[in-house]
Amino acid sequence: MAAADSASATLRRRDLCSRGIRLAGKMRSDVVDLLDTYVERQGLDASASVAAVEGVPVAAVERWDEQTGTQRLLENLAAYRAFRALLAQMLEEQQEQLGEADATLGRALAAVLLQVSAFTYHLEELLRLENRGPPGEEAAVPPMPPPLSLFERKLRGLGVLRELAQWAVRSARDLRQLTKPGPGSGVAPSPAESP
């Protein structure tokens, strides 16, 4: 029975990883398109440098290949929960700023927000399968940033989308690592399982 459960969990894990990889690929493609639309609609320079913005999860990581499976899942989950909140905020600001005048941008933002939500669900499920259980939502959501000018909000939005595009690539790689046999894909045993 235990073996059957384990086999079932392995299959479920592989299935979630495969779907997650495909979703990450689609998400990245859509975010790249959204970036073009956003830059155009917001009157920004596509090559503008954006300094790291507080509250935006940074995809850059050192020693990526040494991370455990659990670390990958937890970092991804924290990031996508933050993106979910940030995109929702961007959508609200965009509707306030431009209203129905720019439905295209609003629709594109909403579509990506939906994908981010779906991906977050995948990550939560994967963590449940690892007997980890996802951490509480409050712990992952970054604090509200101070009020920004319109231009600062536009730049922050640019930074959000750029980092999200990087995260989508990183997430696909992370999920592939999880499907590989060997220590790189392993997860740390939960307290109940540790010797």
Next chain:
Amino acid sequence: DSHIQYERVGADVTMKCGSMDWDSAVTWTANGTDIDESHLNGSYLILKNVDLTQSGQYSCYEGSPWHLKYQTYLHVGVPPKEPVLMCRSNNYPKGFYCSWHLPTPTYIPNYFNISVIHGTREMVCEKDVFPKNRCHIRYLQLFSTVKYKVTLTVTNALGKSSTTLTFDEFAIVKPDPPESVVAKPVPNNPRRLEVSWQNPSSWPDPESFPLKFFLRYRPLILDQWQHVELSDGTSHTITDAYAGKEYIIQVAAKDNDIGTWSDWSVAVHATPWTEEPKHLTTEAQITETTSTSTSSFMPPPTTKICDKGAVVGSGSVAVCWTAGLVLAAYGVLFI
């Protein structure tokens, strides 16, 4: 003491004979050959509008027998033009390399210095032993939005020049072409070719960083390529080849998510399977058209030897069968 000096092409060069006075009587040689006095101003050697052929060893002698008073090696050259710099990652995610060259020679030694900045961090670019104009950098971070800034400065005795490249981590990812491309005919399938290849050996982890492939093929007799993009696997069966025509086939690779396509692989040639033609051993048989049927000898269908107007019943076969018998008998006589 022997000296070295570097001068620009087209410059006017004045060489002093060491510490000798201007009015000392001296003799100058270039690569062992006496220099005419018309090039002297006192004891100074004057070379006007020097060119590359005037590079060499210049020596100044005094008295008889000659005492060597001064010697210098003149190198005529030009300052460096802006170097050409390229950076690429063919082994992502391990790192990337940068290579460079000068667009035109300087004819004198050049020194290259490269700096790599990522954000606020200066990274070490380890020079390759061979080729000398290349160095490689290990990625310390992955998935960064911060750009890399690579500056190459080339310096020689006559001047310096530099160039800077700025790029994203993803933008320079370009695998090497696929390796070991093989194309084979498929037995009993005149329109198929089986193509297989391997990931480039320089790509360190195709499992975590899978490649996708682009295959192109055309018969040698046509210029137009057919293209197929393949998201996984390292083989493909071409099913629409022209029967009997030799094909040329190439494959390119790209990371599934980022970067650009590799160059095309080495081209391979293959011809789809064709049935072996029957060997005709008699003169009569050689003059007849070949039938594609594998059955015993029958009159070829293109041979019009019967009158369709005389057909009775089920068709021309009835009348032509008689003619066929005649031909079969004829053929048997000459086997």
